[in-house]
Amino acid sequence: MKDINEEVLRVLITEEQIDARCKELASQIEADYENKNPLLLCLINGSLPFLGNLIKYIRIPMEYDCIRVHSYQGQSSTGNVIVENYNFDKLKGRHIILIEDIIDTGLTLHTLKQMLKSIPIGSVEICSLLNKPGLNQIDVGAKYIGFEIPSEFVIGFGLDYNEQYRNLPYIGIMNPKAIK
Numbered sequence: 431m432k433d434i435n436e437e438v439l440r441v442l443i444t445e446e447q448i449d450a451r452c453k454e455l456a457s458q459i460e461a462d463y464e465n466k467n468p469l470l471l472c473l474i475n476g477s478l479p480f481l482g483n484l485i486k487y488i489r490i491p492m493e494y495d496c497i498r499v500h501s502y503q504g505q506s507s508t509g510n511v512i513v514e515n516y517n518f519d520k521l522k523g524r525h526i527i528l529i530e531d532i533i534d535t536g537l538t539l540h541t542l543k544q545m546l547k548s549i550p551i552g553s554v555e556i557c558s559l560l561n562k563p564g565l566n567q568i569d570v571g572a573k574y575i576g577f578e579i580p581s582e583f584v585i586g587f588g589l590d591y592n593e594q595y596r597n598l599p600y601i602g603i604m605n606p607k608a609i610k
């Protein structure tokens with residue numbers, strides 16, 4: 431059996447650490463969104479495991495929806511953010527929390543926030559599991575961040591390398607030998 435865990439150089443954030451942080455983020459969201467019925471808008475595919483883990487701990491009324499956004503190929507951003515057909519009308523008047531797996535250049539969330547400017551929404555905030563700060567990062571004003579990480583390419587917990595490794599339960603750094 432080929433075990434994908436063997437293609438991880440080292441674990442950066444464990445499953446237990448992710449779970450504990452999701453609980454903390456959930457209680458912040460509960461405090462900030464009481465009586466607001468927030469809509470958690472999950473950027474798929476990468477953010478699905480994060481959304482799933484986070485919402486288990488949110489006890490206030492809320493809804494979620496998914497939006498398909500992509501810009502990455504292999505290990506780098508194409509610089510071209512594509513939002514697949516989404517009916518933005520249903521966001522009207524809603525308090526939206528964008529659920530993202532990782533902020534790298536910030537381009538994806540910046541583009542999405544720009545798109546939302548043309549819609550009369552209630553409010554928008556960002557909740558990202560990871561933040562990879564760098565010199566070229568656009569400040570997207572993320573309110574909820576799980577972990578700050580160094581500038582390395584990470585996989586697991588929804589994050590992929592060419593669509594693989596999303597099923598790892600932790601965040602890890604890929605073994606360069608596994609890079610094709």
Ligand code: 5GP
Nearest residue numbers: 502533534535536537538582583584589590
């Ligand atoms: P940004 O637009 O902020 O540069 O990048 C956001 C998207 O790029 C993320 O949603 C994710 O799909 C991808 N990305 C950025 N850094 C990494 C990384 O270290 N690992 C993986 N697997 N994807 C990344």
